[in-house]
Amino acid sequence: MSIADLVTALLVGVAIGLLGRLIVPGRREAPVWLTVSVGVVAALAGTIVAHLAGVATSTLNLMALVIQVGLASSSVVLVVATSRPDPPDSPRTDMTQRRHQ
Numbered sequence: 001m002s003i004a005d006l007v008t009a010l011l012v013g014v015a016i017g018l019l020g021r022l023i024v025p026g027r028r029e030a031p032v033w034l035t036v037s038v039g040v041v042a043a044l045a046g047t048i049v050a051h052l053a054g055v056a057t058s059t060l061n062l063m064a065l066v067i068q069v070g071l072a073s074s075s076v077v078l079v080v081a082t083s084r085p086d087p088p089d090s091p092r093t094d095m096t097q098r099r100h101q
Contacts, residue, residue, distance in 0.1 A: 001047065005057050009047045012068045013040030020076030030083035035076050042075035043068045 017039030021032065046068035047057055055063045 001051065002058055004060070005047050005051075006044075008060065008065070009043040009068060010040055012046075012065070013043035013072050015039075016043065016069060016072040017076055020073060020080055024077055024080040030080050034083075035080060038079050039072045039076050042072040046071040 014036055017036035018032070020039065021030075021035050047064065049071065050061075050064040050067045051057045053067075055061055055067070057064045
């Protein structure tokens with residue numbers, strides 16, 4: 001894995017992490033740092049999968065990019081879609097309610 005692979009995965013992960021928040025409709029309970037970090041990790045995993053599949057990752061390859069984007073976008077959508085707010089009886093929610101009273 002070269003520096004170009006890491007930079008490409010980082011850029012793809014950040015872009016997909018930010019765009020994933022815009023694409024999924026409804027409330028977004030997942031914080032920005034979580035979606036970006038999931039995007040970056042999934043894009044790095046995509047680079048590894050592409051390398052193991054025999055795709056040339058030393059140069060900017062379209063197939064490797066498709067694998068990175070596919071893994072990163074599916075991971076970010078999964079995280080954003082499954083994130084929920086705190087349950088009503090959690091201590092964090094109680095503290096927030098007390099502050100606003």
